[in-house]
Amino acid sequence: MSMNNENAEASTEAPEKKKRIHDQAPSELFAEFMRSGWSASDLDDLQPLEVVTYAYARRQVLSAAFPGIRLVLPAGGYKVRANDTDYQYRPHSAFAYYSGVQGADSTADAVLVMEPTEGGHLTYLYIHPRSTRDTDAFYRDAKYGELWVGRRYTLAEAKARYQIDTRLVNDLEGFLKEERETLIIRGEDAMVDGAVKKHDREEEFVTFVSEQRLVKDPYEIAEMQKAVDASALGFNDVISVIPAAVATPRGERVLEAAFYGRARVLGNDLGYSTIVGAGAHACVLHWIRNDGDVHMGELVLVDAGVEVESFYTADITRTLPVSGKFTPAQRSLYMLVYESQLAGFAAIKPGVKFSEINKACQEVLARGLADMGVLTVSAEESLKPEIGLHRRWTLHGVSHHLGLDVHDCAQARKENYMDKELEEGMVLTVEPGLYIQPDDELFEPEYRGIGIRIEDDVVVTADGCRNLSEDIPRHPDEIEKWMKSILR
Numbered sequence: 063m064s065m066n067n068e069n070a071e072a073s074t075e076a077p078e079k080k081k082r083i084h085d086q087a088p089s090e091l092f093a094e095f096m097r098s099g100w101s102a103s104d105l106d107d108l109q110p111l112e113v114v115t116y117a118y119a120r121r122q123v124l125s126a127a128f129p130g131i132r133l134v135l136p137a138g139g140y141k142v143r144a145n146d147t148d149y150q151y152r153p154h155s156a157f158a159y160y161s162g163v164q165g166a167d168s169t170a171d172a173v174l175v176m177e178p179t180e181g182g183h184l185t186y187l188y189i190h191p192r193s194t195r196d197t198d199a200f201y202r203d204a205k206y207g208e209l210w211v212g213r214r215y216t217l218a219e220a221k222a223r224y225q226i227d228t229r230l231v232n233d234l235e236g237f238l239k240e241e242r243e244t245l246i247i248r249g250e251d252a253m254v255d256g257a258v259k260k261h262d263r264e265e266e267f268v269t270f271v272s273e274q275r276l277v278k279d280p281y282e283i284a285e286m287q288k289a290v291d292a293s294a295l296g297f298n299d300v301i302s303v304i305p306a307a308v309a310t311p312r313g314e315r316v317l318e319a320a321f322y323g324r325a326r327v328l329g330n331d332l333g334y335s336t337i338v339g340a341g342a343h344a345c346v347l348h349w350i351r352n353d354g355d356v357h358m359g360e361l362v363l364v365d366a367g368v369e370v371e372s373f374y375t376a377d378i379t380r381t382l383p384v385s386g387k388f389t390p391a392q393r394s395l396y397m398l399v400y401e402s403q404l405a406g407f408a409a410i411k412p413g414v415k416f417s418e419i420n421k422a423c424q425e426v427l428a429r430g431l432a433d434m435g436v437l438t439v440s441a442e443e444s445l446k447p448e449i450g451l452h453r454r455w456t457l458h459g460v461s462h463h464l465g466l467d468v469h470d471c472a473q474a475r476k477e478n479y480m481d482k483e484l485e486e487g488m489v490l491t492v493e494p495g496l497y498i499q500p501d502d503e504l505f506e507p508e509y510r511g512i513g514i515r516i517e518d519d520v521v522v523t524a525d526g527c528r529n530l531s532e533d534i535p536r537h538p539d540e541i542e543k544w545m546k547s548i549l550r
């Protein structure tokens with residue numbers, strides 16, 4: 063990483079009394095010298111982002127739901143990885159949703175405040191603006207100074223970009239301490255938590271901001287298509303390094319790294335930790351260690367998604383034959399999952415309950431498993447909720463909302479999620495799977511240790527759904543063709 067600040071003098075005090083290096087003031091001569099001799103660098107041609115009108119409309123909905131109450135949405139701060147190194151910064155999804163702030167523009171500790179006024183709310187974006195050359199901070203502050211971490215927007219620049227009035231975040235604490243009914247997202251920003259008393263509608267507020275995202279606006283759907291398209295290229299990259307993965311110890315990491323490269327080059331980051339499970343590792347649902355070898359003849363399950371600059375993510379799973387060809391046992395299990403997914407797609411249309419997607423997929427899987435003779439009851443019996451024997455191999459539900467968070471709208475109430483009718487504009491995953499553990503004696507040996515999941519991202523349309531990830535091959539014949547076209 064970086065060196066220490068060479069402008070600080072070494073301390074001779076005992077370690078426990080030692081000041082942090084950046085606490086030490088520079089000489090007046092040095093400070094004066096550092097402040098002078100720079101050319102002007104304001105950005106005066108910044109255009110409003112496309113998201114501006116959408117973010118405004120989202121805030122209008124929120125405003126109407128909580129009239130007369132101050133609403134506070136913190137972006138959150140850096141999270142420590144170890145000692146003085148932090149994780150890559152990523153703002154809270156509710157902050158991103160209502161502010162529109164995105165990508166590298168997004169700075170730690172920003173807070174969106176909606177101040178009640180007659181007939182609605184006025185919105186303020188509180189930020190750490192850039193540390194200009196007339197401050198000491200630009201070279202002394204290792205956390206925010208622009209010689210250390212890069213330039214941020216001035217208040218005027220951020221306003222031009224997001225069309226929201228901007229204020230200094232350092233002035234926010236005093237502002238929040240004024241007596242006023244206030245709702246916050248708690249647990250993201252210690253200063254905000256400390257300044258604002260608990261309100262009995264806080265949980266309702268958190269639920270509301272989660273449920274508002276259940277139906278996506280056209281901007282969001284376009285961003286999610288971008289995330290899916292970038293992920294499609296990531297899967298091409300994964301296939302292209304399969305020979306290297308086979309040749310390298312811990313080959314799963316080779317595949318993981320290929321996808322990660324694409325996520326960082328085309329997007330902001332991964333939307334979640336990539337799962338790469340070769341062979342029986344595919345039967346471990348959240349296998350993110352990815353430290354296994356990759357062998358010829360196995361399947362490898364890759365569950366990965368690129369998060370684009372606006373922080374929307376894809377969530378896609380493909381299960382690929384390492385050799386480029388499915389064995390008969392692999393193909394027969396794969397086709398069962400494939401048919402199950404088709405039933406899931408077919409179940410999706412406005413007015414149908416969310417939970418019906420799972421029902422449609424599970425029905426196909428249970429019938430297939432019954433036909434294979436591994437169930438001790440009929441498919442009908444197994445499908446009764448209180449019985450569910452087939453779940454030994456299906457393990458999880460087949461759908462969740464997708465958006466800024468990979469498991470989007472997670473604070474929504476059950477009646478507005480599982481038990482809710484689908485609406486046009488919802489974005490969902492459809493991801494049935496079958497997982498035959500390597501020690502499962504109910505299956506013949508050639509099936510043991512096979513894990514298969516096929517996961518696509520769909521948007522609910524007026525009369526059905528549109529698969530955003532349709533272009534990523536799914537059928538075994540298409541997968542074999544796809545792999546051949548990359549690996550030949």
Ligand SMILES: [Mn+2]
Nearest residue numbers: 377491493517
């Ligand atoms: Mn998923």
